[in-house]
Amino acid sequence: MAEKNSTKALVVVESPAKAKTINKYLGSNFEVKASVGHIRDLPSKGLNVDIENNFEPTYDIMPGKKRTLNSLKSAAKKCDTLYLATDLDREGEAIAWHISEMLKFDPEKTYRVVFNAITKKSIQDAFSEPGKLNMNKVMAQQARRILDRIVGYQISPLLWKKVSKGLSAGRVQSVAVKMVVEREREIRAFNPKPYWLIPAVFTTDLNLDCSEIWKQFLGDDEKNRPTVSDQNKWLSEHDAFRAELKEINGQKFVPEDKDLAFTAYEILKGADFKVSDYKTKQTQSRPAPPFITSSLQQTAANKLGFATKRTMRLAQNLYEGIELGAMGSVGLITYMRSDSTYISPEAFNAARTFIGKEFGDEYVPEKPNFFTSAKNAQQAHEAIRPTDPALSPEFVKPHLTAEQYKLYDLIWRRFVACQMSNAKWNITTIDIKAQNSGKTGLYRSAGRQLVFDGFTKVWHTSSNEQRIPELETDQQLRPVDISLDEKWTKPPARYTEGSLVKALENQGIGRPSTYASIISTIQDRNYVEQRERKFHATDLGEVVTDKLSEFFPQIMDMDFTRLMEQKLDNIEDQHSNWVGVLNDFYGPFKENLDNALEQMKHAKAETQPSDYKCPECGAELVYRFGRNGRFLSCSTYPECKFAAPVDKDGKILEEKPSGIKCPNCGKNMIEKNGRYGKFLGCEDYPQCKTIMRIGKDGNPVPPKAPPEPTGIKCYKCAKGELVIRDSKRGKFLGCNKFPRCRTIVKLDHLEKLKELQAAGKWPPENEEKAKEILKANADAAKKEE
Template sequence: MGKSLLVVESPTKMKTLSKFLGKEFVIKATYGHIKDLPKSKLGVDIEKGFTPQLMTVKGKSKVVDELKKVSKDVEEILIGSDPDREGEAIAFHVADIVGKKKQVKRVLFHEITKKGVRDALKSPTILDEAKYDAQKARRILDRLVGYKISPLLWEKVSYGLSAGRVQSVALRLVCDREEEIEGFTKEEYWVVDVDLELQSGDAFKATLEKKGDEKIRIATQDEAETIKKEIEGKDLTIKKIEIKERHVPPQPAFITSRLQQEASRKLKFSPKMTMMLAQRLYEGVDVGEDGITGLITYMRTDSVRVSGEAIKDARQFINENFGKPYLPKTPHVFKNRKTAQDAHEAIRPTYVNLTPERLKPVLEKELFALYDLIWKRFIASQMAHEKLKTKTVDVESGEYLFVARGSEVTFDGFTRIYQEEREDEEAGTYLPPMKEGEKVRLNDTILNQRFTMPPPRYNEASLIRTLETKGIGRPSTYATIVSTVQDRDYAKKDKGRLVPTSLGVMVNKLLKEFFPLIVDVDFTAKMEDRLDLIEDGKKSWVKSLGKFYEVFQEALSAAQQGMKSLKKEEKETDIVCDLCGMKMLMRWGKNGEYIVCSGKPACKNKKNVRVESDGIIKVIEAEIKGICERCGGNLIEKRGRFGRFLACSNYPDCKYTAPYHLGFVCPEDGCTGKLVEKTSKKKKKFTSCSRYPDCSFATNAEPVEGPCPSCGAPTLFSYRKKTSCLRKDCGWTSG
């Protein structure tokens, strides 16, 4: 029998498969997509049924030539790209290139293990045209939105802006949340707690919850003080004690969105980083004696289903390592959401016996952390319930009812290896033994002033959860959606939370006004459902695009006519120029509002401003950050396309600029440079030495006060709650 050509998209996967397969297979990688729409033009023939004008991706000509050459000398062609829409597109493009579409077979690797690979090769399928149609529809939808709206934004707002179909909805969510926060009015309320002592001498606290049969809300300090006076000097009585046994079930193995959320919460990984690491774990990692092997199943899934064999392995492991009390009588079976595709299993380890402890010496730190999370979550999903004894105590003082809640763990169950986030307030609070009817002494009454709080800003994890709940995006797109909003400078992180930039607010405002359907949550969710129906072969991709484009074209025409040019728009203010006395004009720029002198071009005065919620314009005075070494003027902070920098206040007469100093000196021995803030081309901030290239020091960690207790370096660095010295050959760290 002749050789078979197996084509995959990743060189890592190619390497792993080479280990499992013999010489009868020639394995080649496409290194991602080999065909795509052109970057320089729309690339979609709308008049001819939205035909995509696909081109070979730049730099992939050699890959294409190699595939053509090798395919001529083999008996069979198999394509094993990822088992999702993008993987199916790659499969069709490869089949098109080699010109043997009918002979080409598709293999779906749900796990890159010897057994998983052999099983997939035993049962190859044909290319899935419906899945490819869904990919084409999504790609063309995104291209139509991006290439039709973006030039309009360039013309009216600022060059280089872009509008993505799903990213625009995510931006709307972030902006809407910011509006909620800004429009929120705090309301004062008071909480009354009592410190009580039992006859045994044990103490506990309770909170006032009712007056008579009604829930109580205390609006002012006077009301709280009145209640305090009414109960002072009186004994309280334990009216009722309710004890319940509570069984807490484990959560299922991860789906993509939950993995991203949990990795963000527990490991502080961005969704993008989580998916990059998960892809490596899936495609194969060198684990020492066993060589390269795939450590987890396919990582883009919305199904909680797990194979019977994997459950059997997990139960055997639990029984052998934790004992019978931790093994439920029957396996846990979890239900999928109605919208789940169920094409792939949940994310789980491929080999249960490859424990995190076993792999720790051979895995990089971040890879280990993610594998540890996935492995423990899966094993925990098949362990016994956690058992709690909850106690609720009602304490009475006249017409006032105070309540104390507590719980104690009677059996740890799955939490022995995996602790989930606890939402119930009473968790972990111990209440001493007591009896109904027992009198208790009031030791103290504590009055706590509180305020209602606005909804929190989204972080990456909570934004993904909201997108998932509302049906926006799919497992393969969540990470891209969240990172794109930030990469376009429409939102930035502040203490881990997403805050819309002035640019993001303005783009969102224009899209809501002129393209309401594009940023409508329900409409976008329905489009996602339609893509799923196309994948299932129940809808035509061409007709679906036609319906969308008809509505979209109307909105586009209206926007071209009605959208004002912010580039040209100027609005007179009451602010007087401090150089020439003329009125200042409000303008809008990529970085927000600013004012210029109406006496331009003779007067070049320009200032940054902030528009308050009540419409008042406040000038942002530039803080002096140093003295210009060229002309002696003041150095002030400015913002450019690569972040903050220092510039001379005498601009344009003096054009001196300098990197933004952070107030710390370089830690390298003998270096006199200062630490400056820089931004990479990918808009990632980092810290480096001002004497570059003479000094090559650079880091992503945050500088903090030194000195190093080991080597005396003047600056230390903080990263993930640890403080370290980054001077070469030192390595000191705080635990």
């Protein structure tokens, strides 16, 4: 190594934003640089794991990271000490290890620093007591990476052969898809059953018949009725309340018994009603714990409509630092990947001081509120919270984007509320006895009234609480409405982003830091799709799930997946042998793989019976699986080649004339359904293959003009040509081999590239050189301006 300046220390973090924020907390003797994530990983092509040699991995510098690595090496040569300040989870530990391996810095002068928040105190505390790399953490992450690589790279080629090209499988993602598929099938197989309820509305005003007024208030259209809050307001103004039937003639009312329901209704219609029991007691509700990763993702999905990936991206911004004017870059929240509800003593004190000052001493509980974390939580982590409660959402709002503000507001309120006093409620329960010619019924009602708001002053709760008026035993009541309502049982609800995260957490599938990537991946692979914020399994997802479940029962078993997660945790926590964990897994897995290669049938060769007949030959139609999913085909294929698309329920989709003529041959365009939804196709297909997209407004979108050729060779794939394409943002240069090659170049470079190619200087020998040329040309253009 070159001679070093002993006053300099190199600090390596992951992101430029994080580097900028912590740079101001360290003196001039520190140089802070960003690795921009991983710099080394298993190469994307090939397995790169030597299974026969204790699963030895082969790592390589990631594409586009040579310049970053060279910059880090150059900085390291000038420094005396190396601090690895990547994130505090396993992924961060692995990144730190890879950096140390590539820099080959003196181990005695290489330190690991971790901090839960990017604040001056946290940074200074971390650097005052630096540690060393935690190799158990590194090996746990490496084992997970190798395990996932083995599953993905050995099952994916199998799916290419047996289902469709380009598919992939994942150890955790495939189980998540299975959960959505199983829910889809539960919904499909669900048989709704009727039941009957006899709800009632009572009032204490015996002189006013408000039945008609109530009916007029509700209206005839059930879908557009007043909100529950508005209904409760009306009821309160008329000293009225709702009640549910509990008993009839001394026996429990069973909603599923139709005869009993009709008999009960006849009794209750003409009955007299009196209060038989009236009780009021005070209860307290405790605030919810501060956020961990999973609860933050669930709440952001439910309250804000944020996808998990979006939530984590925004949380990363808030953690790494936001420019707050004269205050500079400030980390607003603690580390966002955490499964622990632990709160540091400093945070307790800061919250309690803020609450007392802002809301009053009655809102500060006698002792801090403590919360229990999950069994497998990493207690070294802290809950997700604001770094300083005094930085209120309204104070920082001018410096945040709208979505950053919404998420910060959520995190801030949840944390401040968790250290506030309990809310106090008066809970009223009332029993109402019905009597009609010796026959009886019993109604029950309950209401809740807020006595002291406590934590709800910050973390608002539902206001849809009905108020029970002051009553006395034996007080007469007048019925406002008694109705016999027929209801139908409902199938289980489809997963939303929030409920899927909760299900993954409950089943022990993956870890909080992986939920966002799991949900994103299963959608990108077209195994599940979101419609109206609910997950639906695709035909492809069902087929792949069935194939994997049949031949890889262990991988697709939730208990096995949960156990594997525990084994990976044990590598870090109990220093288990990571090679042994992989050996235990690989033996049975290899047997299943060999068996599947030999016995798994191709998905396109399998059929399922249907209730349809072929309109051309009269034979049975069967369901087959194709490139665009499930469809109906004649069972005599290839003798009869009739085929028809189907909807999600397997019903034939009728193709209707659109009234639009084909722009190429003049024949009718037909409404069709494809993998990307509805489109128009020429009726003369396959002789004429003209298609037209249908826009969001339901109208056909005219076909785009063909890309304009330039004659300039693509620098990435070397086989394609850059062509001029058009987009919403304007024209640009793109490779004509898209989507296999996704090269994009600004149109401003066109004339310069023509000159370089004419001079034999384009395309250059490698991608990095091409990017240097493009950058130099852009810089020159700026100077001219």
